[in-house]
């Protein structure tokens with residue numbers, strides 16, 4: 001398997017080239033711009049047969065994607081932050097119409113104040129839109145997950161976004177093992193969609209759906225979300241079996257004997273693993289759960305994985321504005337309600353607007369957690385890392 | 390141009406039984422356009438009266454492929470559909486030739502969807518955009534749009550004791566679209582079906598984007614009796630409020646010359662939305678409205694020379 005030094009954006013663009021979608025409609029935004037640029041050069045150099053639509057906004061980009069998907073195309077786009085926020089309305093339309101679009105998303109904070117660096121506020125703002133959400137830890141993960149996402153989306157007919165941490169992954173070089181074009185094509189197979197405007201019989205897509213049917217149609221969407229976890233798992237297993245690597249819905253790192261679990265998403269997981277090794281060297285029985293999939297929320301997997309935990313330290317790279325903490329914390333606590341109060345939880349919001357988080361900082365909150373675990377009491381369920389107050 | 394008999398063969402593409410008000414001009418616009426376009430046409434629609442009344446699930450008035458997403462994105466959806474057509478044709482997965490028509494009301498076109506339309510035209514997709522201009526947001530209860538004429542009473546430009554309906558002038562959307570160097574642009578009117586049919590035919594033959602702005606008299610929003618739709622349309626052309634013309638690769642042609650001199654207020658008098666303007670003290674407003682119509686007409690005639 002050829003190994004190339006690629007940034008996250010290059011890795012995602014390379015996956016797009018190999019997927020060779022029928023239609024890509026996109027609009028540039030830092031830090032996802034490169035994905036669109038690189039793909040445009042693939043089009044200009046004849047390396048793909050894609051119809052590329054350089055739209056005048058993200059709202060139109062995603063609208064064109066839904067139109068293309070309804071017409072029977074395999075469709076992809078890329079965006080970030082304000083771009084995803086501008087798409088917000090149409091994200092729901094895509095999910096409701098069961099359009100299996102794949103977005104290569106790069107996580108960036110939301111304005112105001114304007115900031116171009118990483119946090120998870122953008123994708124967390126659309127966690128209720130009916131899209132599957134996959135958070136990659138590094139470029140390899142991003143590359144592999146984008147390829148898997150096509151299969152997943154086109155099996156359950158749900159749109160899917162794969163995101164990387166802005167700049168931290170999107171702009172950092174890493175060795176990435178690239179599959180052969182044919183391997184990718186064989187893995188994704190021919191495009192599948194639930195319906196097509198060119199499918200023969202004339203169909204009406206997006207009708208007005210009132211009190212007597214809307215609820216059932218939304219229920220079908222919820223059911224598709226529920227069952228998609230099985231598909232996510234199956235597609236990953238097949239990928240692993242074929243190519244020797246993969247990403248479980250939740251990845252457990254040194255959790256076997258751990259009674260203290262750290263939870264995180266994205267690039268921070270790499271940093272957290274080093275912090276955990278450090279603490280383990282001091283005899284602390286701590287492990288990591290990397291959430292690879294946030295939507296649907298893997299609550300059953302988490303219940304199992306946290307069944308032996310006494311203390312959970314959650315690292316959230318966004319806030320919910322609920323005054324209860326970040327989204328990972330809020331949702332994990334809800335999932336674990338039956339096990340509580342046996343498990344104590346502490347949430348740390350960190351890294352907003354791209355502020356760095358380092359090994360020491362994570363080690364410090366693990367130590368704090370150890371203390372609280374011994375005391376059997378959480379002093380501050382919500383705190384911040386690396387913040388001047 | 391197809392004759393009436395030929396056109397009537399396509400009558401089932403947009404069926405009756407939908408829930409538009411009696412005498413709705415918008416449905417006449419759609420029907421005439423589709424009779425000309427024929428069955429190998431994909432329709433993309435913006436949210437608004439016509440979308441709402443034709444697709445209440447599980448019913449549909451559409452006998453051809455139709456897609457609706459939102460209020461402001463019908464030109465963006467059609468971009469994706471047209472691009473897919475090219476992609477699938479190249480792969481041999483679609484064999485026949487297809488037309489693409491995006492529809493939007495004045496709200497969905499002059500206002501909230503203007504950016505998407507401008508972008509789609511600039512990108513050169515091969516599609517026809519038809520704006521059915523009923524001059525307000527009818528679906529949400531007759532609010533003003535930038536297509537609402539000066540003086541009209543709407544629920545967000547109500548005629549009150551101090552302000553006499555909409556204060557501002559109409560946006561000249563047809564000229565804005567012509568300024569995109571759009572290969573084919575026209576203004577039409579369902580009261581002149583032959584003229585409209587010819588325009589739809591020309592538009593669909595254009596190798597690139599085309600745009601037709603069609604007046605769509607609305608009995609409910611304008612305040613006239615449902616049996617007067619076509620008459621109101623005709624008089625809008627006669628009084629020069631709604632000139633019928635086309636712009637082919639930059640060349641302007643007037644396609645209908647009014648037969649008699651008629652003041653715009655003769656047309657306005659027939660509609661309740663203007664009734665307050667005929668009260669004591671509003672004479673100057675009427676004079677200004679007439680002046681505006683005259684100026685625009687003169688400007689257009691010069692372009693058509």
Ligand SMILES: Cc1ncc(C[n+]2csc(CCOP(=O)(O)OP(=O)(O)O)c2C)c(N)n1
Pocket residue numbers: 415436437438439459460461493494495496497498523524525526527528529534
């Ligand atoms: C983003 C958004 N804003 C507002 C609305 C509410 N809305 C639906 S239709 C409509 C007005 C439609 O006006 P127009 O395009 O002129 O069509 P008409 O109903 O007059 O035929 C409005 C304001 C919406 N559906 N979506």
Ligand code: SF4
Pocket residue numbers: 408409410411412413414415416438439442523527528606607608609610
């Ligand atoms: S309100 Fe006007 S545009 Fe809407 S259906 Fe009735 S007549 Fe037609």
Ligand SMILES: [Mg+2]
Pocket residue numbers: 494495496522523524525526527
């Ligand atoms: Mg309107």
